Amino acid sequence: MDPALPIEKIAARALSLGASLVGAAHVVTLLASPSHRRYPVDRRVCDARSVLVLALAHDEAKSEMDWWDNRPGRTPGNRRLIKINRKLTKWFRKTYAVEAKELPYHAHQRGVFLKDAAVLAGLGVVGKNNLLVTPEYGPRVRLRALLLDRHLQCTGPLAGFSPCDACKGFCLQACPIEAFAGGAYRHDRCRQQLEKNESDPVVLASPVVGMPTRFKIAYCRLCELACPVGR
Ligand code: SF4
Ligand code: SF4
Known part of the structure; x- marks a missing residue:
């Protein structure tokens, strides 16, 4: 080998x-x-x-x-x-x-x-x-x-x-849609929030006058951003 x-x-x-x-x-x-x-x-x-x-x-x-x-x-x-x-x-x-x-x-x-x-x-x-x-x-x-x-x-x-182990669970508290309410992550609930994000995109004005406005989707990251590890 x-x-x-x-x-x-x-x-x-x-x-x-x-x-x-x-x-x-x-x-x-x-x-x-x-x-x-x-x-x-x-x-x-x-x-x-x-x-x-x-x-x-x-x-x-x-x-x-x-x-x-x-x-x-x-x-x-x-x-x-x-x-x-x-x-x-x-x-x-x-x-x-x-x-x-x-x-x-x-x-x-x-x-x-x-x-x-x-x-x-x-x-x-x-x-x-x-x-x-x-x-x-x-x-x-x-x-x-x-x-x-x-x-x-x-x-x-x-x-x-x-x-x-020693964390108060900031990520769980940050979720706007209680995707962890039953004690485990619920993908179906999280998906509801992501669909909301899709219908409310970030609007970027074009730097060139006359060019179309651009849209980008900023998906929810609240459970990620609330975590203090690695800060
Ligand atoms: S991504 Fe947003 S909606 Fe989904 S579990 Fe994390 S905080 Fe909740
Ligand atoms: S993922 Fe981060 S915020 Fe959530 S319980 Fe663990 S250490 Fe705490």
Whole structure:
């Protein structure tokens, strides 16, 4: 069997390209996680060895990074992650002669459950707000991943980090639609709020007189922004 590729060098490259956090997990471990056992997994994921997970910090002060538009990639933050992934793919080929495949964002579109992958790669833990909470940036990150047919040194899961244990639950209190009222995250309730956001977009005046006004959707992030971790 080929030796595992060194994660330090790979992480250094990803960070130099603009990623905020980087980690790796074995595909076999990922496939054993509850979400991946419950839902069908694409063949190419099953055949791969490792998943490299990248996080990009989404600072509250730069909220437009997370605004949805009609361009490919949907948000500026996601487009930046895609660009980093593409550069890394070329670098893997040139440096290690290894094919890295960029995974789509959604698991149901032949991707993986990115939150599970990030936890296994040691980037953070799942908080009471049902989001990945990282020590460095709290939940204010967005994720993408690459699939590799070589073993990488695995970097997780994280030990000794459980920020919700001693927290008053600021995220739960911040939700405008009580999506956590029953003690667990309710996607259907959260979806109601997101639909409200869609019907009330951010209006951006065009810098050019006569050009049409642009609209972007700022989805609710209150449970994310209320979290004090990583501030
Ligand atoms: S606000 Fe508190 S309970 Fe909520 S995710 Fe952050 S640390 Fe956990
Ligand atoms: S995104 Fe908004 S509506 Fe959805 S759970 Fe978080 S705070 Fe509630």
